[in-house]
Amino acid sequence: MTRLSGYLLPTEREPPADAEAVSHKLMVRAGLIRQVGAGLWSWLPAGWRVHQRAVGIVREEIDAIGAQEMLMPVMHPAEVWRRTGRYGIDELFKLQDRRGADLVLAMTHEEIVTLHVAQVVRSYRDLPFVLYHFSIKERDEPRPRAGVLRTREFIMKDSYSFDRDLEGLHASYDRHFDAYARIFERCGLEWYACESDVGMMGGFGAHEFMAPCAAGENEVALADGYAANVEVASADAQPVELPAPRDAPEPVETPGMTTVEQVSGALGVPPGALLKAFPVVVDGRGLVMTVVRGDHRVNEVKLRNALGAEFRPARPEEVAESIGPGGFIGPVGTDVPILLDDAVAPGGYVTGANEADRHLRGVEPERDFAFERADVRRVEAGDTVGGRAIRLEAAIEVGNIFKLGTRFSEPLGATYLDEAGAEQPIWMGSYGIGPARIAAAAVEQSADEAGIAWPRALAPFDVELVVLGKEGSDERAAADGLYDELTSLGLDVLYDDRDAGPGDKFADAELLGCPLRLTLGRRGLEAGELEVQLRRGREKRTVPLDGAAEAVAELWRAVP
RNA sequence: CGGGGAGUGGCGCAGCCUGGUAGCGCAUCCGGCUGGGGGCCGGAAGGUCGCAGGUUCAAAUCCUGUCUCCCCGACCA
Numbered sequence: 199m200t201r202l203s204g205y206l207l208p209t210e211r212e213p214p215a216d217a218e219a220v221s222h223k224l225m226v227r228a229g230l231i232r233q234v235g236a237g238l239w240s241w242l243p244a245g246w247r248v249h250q251r252a253v254g255i256v257r258e259e260i261d262a263i264g265a266q267e268m269l270m271p272v273m274h275p276a277e278v279w280r281r282t283g284r285y286g287i288d289e290l291f292k293l294q295d296r297r298g299a300d301l302v303l304a305m306t307h308e309e310i311v312t313l314h315v316a317q318v319v320r321s322y323r324d325l326p327f328v329l330y331h332f333s334i335k336e337r338d339e340p341r342p343r344a345g346v347l348r349t350r351e352f353i354m355k356d357s358y359s360f361d362r363d364l365e366g367l368h369a370s371y372d373r374h375f376d377a378y379a380r381i382f383e384r385c386g387l388e389w390y391a392c393e394s395d396v397g398m399m400g401g402f403g404a405h406e407f408m409a410p411c412a413a414g415e416n417e418v419a420l421a422d423g424y425a426a427n428v429e430v431a432s433a434d435a436q437p438v439e440l441p442a443p444r445d446a447p448e449p450v451e452t453p454g455m456t457t458v459e460q461v462s463g464a465l466g467v468p469p470g471a472l473l474k475a476f477p478v479v480v481d482g483r484g485l486v487m488t489v490v491r492g493d494h495r496v497n498e499v500k501l502r503n504a505l506g507a508e509f510r511p512a513r514p515e516e517v518a519e520s521i522g523p524g525g526f527i528g529p530v531g532t533d534v535p536i537l538l539d540d541a542v543a544p545g546g547y548v549t550g551a552n553e554a555d556r557h558l559r560g561v562e563p564e565r566d567f568a569f570e571r572a573d574v575r576r577v578e579a580g581d582t583v584g585g586r587a588i589r590l591e592a593a594i595e596v597g598n599i600f601k602l603g604t605r606f607s608e609p610l611g612a613t614y615l616d617e618a619g620a621e622q623p624i625w626m627g628s629y630g631i632g633p634a635r636i637a638a639a640a641v642e643q644s645a646d647e648a649g650i651a652w653p654r655a656l657a658p659f660d661v662e663l664v665v666l667g668k669e670g671s672d673e674r675a676a677a678d679g680l681y682d683e684l685t686s687l688g689l690d691v692l693y694d695d696r697d698a699g700p701g702d703k704f705a706d707a708e709l710l711g712c713p714l715r716l717t718l719g720r721r722g723l724e725a726g727e728l729e730v731q732l733r734r735g736r737e738k739r740t741v742p743l744d745g746a747a748e749a750v751a752e753l754w755r756a757v758p
Numbered sequence: 759c760g761g762g763g764a765g766u767g768g769c770g771c772a773g774c775c776u777g778g779u780a781g782c783g784c785a786u787c788c789g790g791c792u793g794g795g796g797g798c799c800g801g802a803a804g805g806u807c808g809c810a811g812g813u814u815c816a817a818a819u820c821c822u823g824u825c826u827c828c829c830c831g832a833c834c835a
Contacts, residue, residue, distance in 0.1 A: 211784065211796070212770045216763090216828040236827065289834070306835090340759075340833050348834085396835085415834085600835085666794060701795040719794055729794090 200659065202694040207244050208232075209706050219413035221641040222345030224650050228709045230658070237342025237350035244658040244692075244710065245637075249353070251656050252385060252633035253332060256355045259381045263373045265328035265357050270310045272334050276300035278309040282609045289337045303336035308606045308628055311358045315624065316612035322362050325614060325624065326370060330357030332633075344413050346634040347594060353634065359627040362614060364402065367601055367625040371403070374599050374629045378407055382596065385636050386653025386758060388643055392418055392425035394598065395499050402601035408593035409635075411642035418593045419577050421586040429499040432573050433581035433588055435541035438470030438491065443546045444560030447530055450548075453555040456525025458492040461557055465548060469493040473542065473549045473561065475527045477512040477534065480505050485512060485520055489529050490539040490575045492548075497576035504537070504572035522552030529567040530558055538569035594639050597631040644734070650711030651733045654757050659692040661750060662712040664703045666719030669695075676743070677718045680728070683747035689754060708733065713757045716750060734758060 206229075213223035214233075225231045230245030241249055257267070276292065279285040279302050285292075291303035304310070311329055319325065335354045342350050359370035375391065382389040387409045394406040406427060408418050419431035426432075455461045462469045472492030478501070480486050486505070488496055502509060514524050521527045521534055528549030529536045546560040563569060579590050604623040607613065612624045637656060644651040652658070663681055667673030677693070684691045692712060694703050700719070707715045717729040727740040730753060741749040 208768085210769055214828090215770065218829070233827090284835080287835075337834080341829095341831090343829085401835085605835095664794095668793080699793065699795085699797065701797075704795050706796085717794075721794065 200690075200692050202692060203696045205244075205692070206242060207706075207710070208242070209709055217345065219344035219347060219638075219642070220411075220645050221347060221413060221638040224641055224645055224709070225345055225638065228650055228711070231346060237339055237348065239346050239349060247658040248637045248652070248656050249633050251658075252636040253353075253355070255384050255655060256381055256631055256633060257332075259377045259384070260330055260355065260357060263328070263377045265330045267331060268329055269331045270304075270307050270333060272304050272336065274302050274304055274310060276302050278313060278610070282309055282606055284309070289339060291336045291338050304333070305335055305337050306354075306628070306630070307331070307333070307356055308358065308602070308626075309610065312606045312610045312612050312626065315360055316607070316610050319360070319612065319614050319624065322614050322616050322622075326359065326361040326366050328357055328359045328370060330355060330629075343415075344638075346638050347413055348415065349634070352632055355631045355633070357629045359629070360612075361625045361627075362616070362622065363625055364603070367402070367603070367627050371599060371601055371627050374627070375405065378597050378599065378629075378631070381631065382407060382409070382636075384655050385640065386644075386655050387596070387636065387639055389596065390418075390420075390425045392427055393430055394427045395429045395503070396600070401605065402603050404598065404600045406595045407597035407599075407631075409596045409639035409643065410591050410593040411639055412592055413638075413642055414592035414594040416593050416595055417590050419581075419583075419588045420591055421583045421588040424583045424586070424588065428577060428590065429497065430503075431577045431588075432500075433577040433583050435491070435494070435575075436470075436578070436580055436582075437543070438468055438493065440471050440543075440545040440547070441467055441559070443562070447549075447558040447561045447566055449551055449553075450557050450559050451555060452526075452557045455555075455557075461548060462492060465557075465559065467548060467559075471547055473528065473547045475521075475529065475550060477517050477521060477527065478505075478509040479512050479516065480509040481507045483507065485516065485534050486537055487521065487527070487529060487532065487534045488537045488539070488574055489542065489549075489569070491542055494539065494541060494575040494578070496539075496574055500576075501537075501572075501574040504574050522550065523554045526550040526554055526556060527552055528558060528561070529563075529569065530561055531567075536567055536569035537574065538563055538571055539575045540571055540573040541575055594635055594642070596635045596639055597629075599629045600627060602626040602628055644711070646736075648705075648736065649709035652711045652713060654713045654754070657712045658710065659712045660689045660754055661714040661716055662692045662694060662707045662710065663716045663718070664694045664700075664707055666700050666703070666717065669697065671720075673719055673723050676723055680716070680718065680743075680746060684750060687747055687751045689751060708736070714750060714754055732757060 208229045210227045213227050217223045232240045293301050332355050336351050339350050342348050361367045389409045391405045391407050394404045396404050417428040419426050419428050458469050458472050470491050470493040473489050474492050476488040476496045521532050546562050548557055548559045549561045551558045581588050607624040613621045616622050640656050641650050665677035681693045713733050715731040726743045728743050728746040729740050731738045
């Protein structure tokens, strides 16, 4: 029984002044969420229904692959996190209890779930299995943003697979991949899976499930049959026309020209005919000069992976001391090791001369400087993969799956005895999904000028019934009856029985965005008709009042 | 962490420069009209101007400090 007259659905005509993202504006305006602090949000009743619908779909599909639901606490002793070396993570909230014992608030639950498994699993006969829970995650994000798209506290479904070997892990991973595909499909999202960075945790492979939308924080490189986070994407660069070769590098005066644009403009060569130096200080190795084409940019994730170590950009004084004046540095005549990007084809380039106000032209890799090769540049729109041009698209990460390997089982002693009685580490995978992001992504993808147009599976209610007519009128009586019939057919109905004008009711209904809006007023009652608006596209049609409930149920089943 | 912006009634804003009775639209409450796209008339309630300190006869307004929030970037296993 959901009558709007008694339901907390505080809609707003205006979005919050500082909101940018569509989902942020609309979810607040529609009365779904309210802000408590930076990255901290309450879900109001209608919003929580959406969230729980997403949760329900996730639960069904994860149950369907044989995973077992449980619940683990949000607050953990710091000790476990120290053991896995994750206590130092900046995003980890740390606190103390009254006795001064260190505690953390969980970002995820690898530590705790592995601890349990370490205590319980003895034999290969106990494996494999998958555990999961829905629980609150806490992350001290440097910058929460965009409503519920990036928050400091959120609910996540995280599952963990436990297998005896890598082969088993692959199988568990594949099952999750398929389950995730079904989940996002059922949620009515536009989505794709893409290769992603395995990060500092190492690991044996990872995918991110991306929902394209303007407010997305990730950039994805897409081509036919190819999808990868730009963090890891590789592609063939667009060729660049190089000037005629020279026998040796030749100095050229470039007073005050410290940018690629200035130099390429002054020398009349394309930016891609320059080499750009990006000096970094690598942990345990010192200064390294990364060199990419002038029209390319260094991708720091790829660079970190190529170096196999953390690094930081070199400070200006370090550059000045060891290489040359800022803005004029280059790979020729320096003893700093050079890491040359794969996209730099053979030929003569313009580079810094390591002297103020001077560049060199006709610089050829190999002939003029020694180097190591690696793919460290960020892909650009128009690059190709297998001959197909890629485009870059913003997307929000709605799920991720990760082959952990033995990253957690080893430090926490999660082992089993194999058939030969030998102790072996358990192979793990971890798999996350954020229902709040599913909801926000659905809003981002479906919204129009009138508000939200929920996919059927996520809508807070299946239909919204708008009655136009005072209490005690015939319209009301008819609407009351229709409401009961719809409910008895199993539909979730929001009944707008408020004493408000039609404009208010229509506007609110379209803002909230249930798939079907039913309107019953005097006009329709006299004609024996019920108006049905399909929210997506806002197309209106009528069905006979006689048998209207069944007709509505049928329309609802056909809606996307 | 760097840069930029903002805190004035539930929401959106003006007022601040040039100190002197705190204002507008929407929403809310009461009465009436209206009843198929945020309608109309009349009446009413609601604000320690983020917080602390200072200057002044007098501070939303000037000064200092502080907290919070937002945006861009960095960052985000």
